[in-house]
Amino acid sequence: MKVWMQPIEMIAFFDVTGKPRPLRYRWKSPLDHSDHELRVIKIDRVIECREEKLVGNRMMVYRCQSVIDDLEKVYELKYEFNTCKWYLYKM
Amino acid sequence: MFSILHVDVNSAYLSWEAVYRLQHGARVDLREIPAVVGGDEASRHGIVLAKSIPAKKFDIQTGETLFSARQKCPGLVVVSPNYKLYMQCSDAMNDILREYSPVIQRYSIDESFMHYQPAILQPKNFREKVMEVAQQLRRRIREELGFTVNIGIGPNKLLAKMASEFRKPDQIHTLYRHEIAEKMWPLPVSELFFVGRATTKKLFRYNVLTIGDLAKTNPDLIHRWLKKPGLLIWQYANGLDDSQVTEQPVPIKSIGNSNTLAFDVADRKTAHQILLALSETVGKRIRHIERSGRVVSVTLRSAELVTYRKQSCLEIPIDSTTLIWKEACRIFDETWKREALRHMGIHLSGLCSNDYYQLSLLQENEERFKKLDQTIDKLRQRFGDATLFRGCFSHSPIQPLMGGVIQEEETEYPMMSSYL
Structure with missing residues (x-):
């Protein structure tokens, strides 16, 4: 997996404890040089999720699985509590 | 224990x-x-x-x-x-420390003292217990927060601080009394806490080269060489220090702000304006701790990096922005040699409480300044520093409040102190 750390648009739900769970996001791969617009990717499964607070900055890290271009891919997303931003962390 | x-x-x-x-x-x-x-x-x-x-x-x-x-x-x-990131890191680290002991002293942004007392009063393996806690702290900070720390363990604050300076990074060192001769005395005297460049030079002249040399010197001699601070460093060299780990910040002895200017200043009017911007910050801070100061000093550094400072002692302590500024301008006009300046600062010392102080018959209408300052402070605290500022700062390249590390921050940025 390669580190991208690319900001993404996300639809997520927050459970009653305030923990976010990602559902689907819009993204275009930097390697995709076609004229395609941003594409919507549905998250099929959250395999693992953990919280990190490096330098006191809280982030949720999700290891997820989706079908992209008919291929099953595993990748990581990050959510930063401080800024409410979602990132595609590694793919 | x-x-x-x-x-x-x-x-x-x-x-x-x-x-x-x-x-x-x-x-x-x-x-x-x-x-x-x-x-x-x-x-x-x-x-x-x-x-x-x-x-x-x-x-x-x-x-x-x-x-x-x-x-x-x-x-x-x-x-x-x-x-802001550094404050956040420091807060996160202190949060972890607080899980182990209720008595934490934040000594500066990146240093904290912790008073550790185990639940059992006289455990047999007390030292191993402390070591275990230190190991845990070091590991947790590294794994959870991602950075490394040095931890010093000692019977008092001085020895703990000296111990944490030994070998870096990511280490734990102990410095108990029986280890002083072996671990601390061979170090050069400049490594000792409170010994600065000037003191080192003086001690070198008397052939005091290591901390051990200092510890073994007769304190009367040191008192003759260095006066009262000499006795303090002699005690430190012998590992003596009875200061407490306290949550209370170290008592403030002076308040000052200074700024390296973005451009050289060579005219009196701009210089006065900068002094006003500095007075605003100094005034705000001194009123915040509810004290007044009697000694105003102005520091100037020329474009050629020559620094000089002049102070004057007032009959009556002041805390008003306007009065601080007026005094600073008076000192400035007396001192300034008309060269271009790159750095200016105002310091207020000789602090005393606001509860009792000498009133003057000749003082200007002080009550009005007091009310004005109070109102401005309240507004700025509630709505931010930019809420209102003096007219002379509009369309001016000079910020209306100058000095300080973080602008518009409620809490003071913890700065290093030279007192334990």
Whole structure:
């Protein structure tokens, strides 16, 4: 997996404890040089999720699985509590 | 039975910056390449604030200009400081410390003392117990927060602090009384806490080279050489220190703000305006701690880096922005040699409580200033520093409040103190 750390648009739900769970996001791969617009990717499964607070900055890290271009891919997303931003962390 | 732990972050600004960047997907770890955290060169704050260990190998010193640092190491990576991040890191670290002991003293942004007392009063293996806690702290800070610390363990604050300075990074050292002769005495005297450059020079002249030499010297002699502070460092050299770990901040003896200006100032009017901007900050801070000061001093540094300072003692202590400014301007007019200035500062000392003080028959209408200051302070506290400022600052390149590390911050940025 390669580190991208690319900001993404996300639809997520927050459970009653305030923990976010990602559902689907819009993204275009930097390697995709076609004229395609941003594409919507549905998250099929959250395999693992953990919280990190490096330098006191809280982030949720999700290891997820989706079908992209008919291929099953595993990748990581990050959510930063401080800024409410979602990132595609590694793919 | 208790021990004091001193926790010190290894090259704090730089490693915090490095971990923050790694968390945001950076590919290089700043700690592994020659890198420094440096001020903004455009506004002439371009000095090295922190350096990585590879940068140290190029003989780059904290405090030197970025220009000379770049000459020593071409390709040096320079990153700007982010004080809010540093506060956040420091808060997170202190939160972890608080899980182990209720008595934590935040000594500066990257150093804290912890008073550790186990639940059982006289456990047999007390020292192992303390070591275990230190190991846990070190591991948790490294794993959870991502940066490394040095921990010093000692019977008092001084020895704990000395111990944390030994070998770096990511180490735990102990310095109990029986270890002083072996671990602390062989070190050069300049390594001792409270011994600065000037004192080192004096001690060298009397052939006191190591901390051990100092400890074994007759205190009467040292008193003759260095007066009262000499006795203090003699006690320190012998590992004696009875200061407590307290949550209360160290008593404030003076308050001052200074600023390296973005441009050289050579006219009186602009200089007075800068003094006003500094007085605003000094005034705000002194009123916040509810005290007044009797001694106003003005520091000036010319474009040729010659620094001079003049102070004057007032009959009556003051805390009003306007009065501080007027006095500072008076001193400035007497002192200034008409050359271009690059750095200016105002300090207020001789502090006394606001409860009792001498009133004057001749003082200007002081009540009015008091009310005005109170109102301005309240407004600024509630709505921010930019809420209102004096008219002379509109359309001016000078900020209406000058000095301080973080602008518009409620809490004071914890600065280093020279007292334990």
